[in-house]
Amino acid sequence: MHGEATLLIAPDHPAFAGHFPGAPIVPGVVLLDAAVHAVRQARQACAPGDGVEGLCQISAAKFLSPVGPGETLRISWSSAASGSTRFDISSGSRKVATGTLVFPPAP
Numbered sequence: 809m810h811g812e813a814t815l816l817i818a819p820d821h822p823a824f825a826g827h828f829p830g831a832p833i834v835p836g837v838v839l840l841d842a843a844v845h846a847v848r849q850a851r852q853a854c855a856p857g858d859g860v861e862g863l864c865q866i867s868a869a870k871f872l873s874p875v876g877p878g879e880t881l882r883i884s885w886s887s888a889a890s891g892s893t894r895f896d897i898s899s900g901s902r903k904v905a906t907g908t909l910v911f912p913p914a915p
Contacts, residue, residue, distance in 0.1 A: 809854060809887040813846040815897075819877035834875040839905050840866060843895045846883045847909060867892065869907035875899060885909075 817834050824832040844864060875881065881904065885895040891913060897905040 809850065809893075810885065811847070811850040812882060812884045813850075815842050815846070815881040815883055817875065817877065817879060817881070821877070824877055832877050834877075834879075836869070836871050836905070839871070839875065839881075839897055840869060840907070842881075843883050843885070843897060843905075843907065844909060847885050847887075847893050847895065848911075850885075851887075851911065864912070865910040867908045867910050869905065871905050873899075873902055873904045875904050 817838065821834075821838070823835050823838050827833060827835045844866070848864070879899045882898045883895060884898070885893050887893040891911055893909045893911065895907055895909065896903055
């Protein structure tokens with residue numbers, strides 16, 4: 809399965825309040841949460857009731873470039889037969905994060 813989603817982190821997102829005052833950047837956990845959410849939604853749309861609503865493992869994550877308030881991001885992913893899903897998050901042509909998610913096998 810391959811997919812793509814667009815994400816806009818609003819300038820008034822509550823995570824900016826403490827990350828970092830005067831020079832706000834999107835916390836990595838917000839980016840990871842967005843990637844997990846996008847992939848999980850796509851998986852549920854393709855195979856409703858396959859158990860993807862449970863936890864997944866983030867087996868790798870790398871943050872490559874800071875993301876500021878109001879940036880539009882593109883989350884793209886590709887799933888392998890092994891159950892792992894590789895994702896990339898980009899802002900324009902700049903890759904900002906990458907990683908791998910592992911979902912539990914379908915029952």
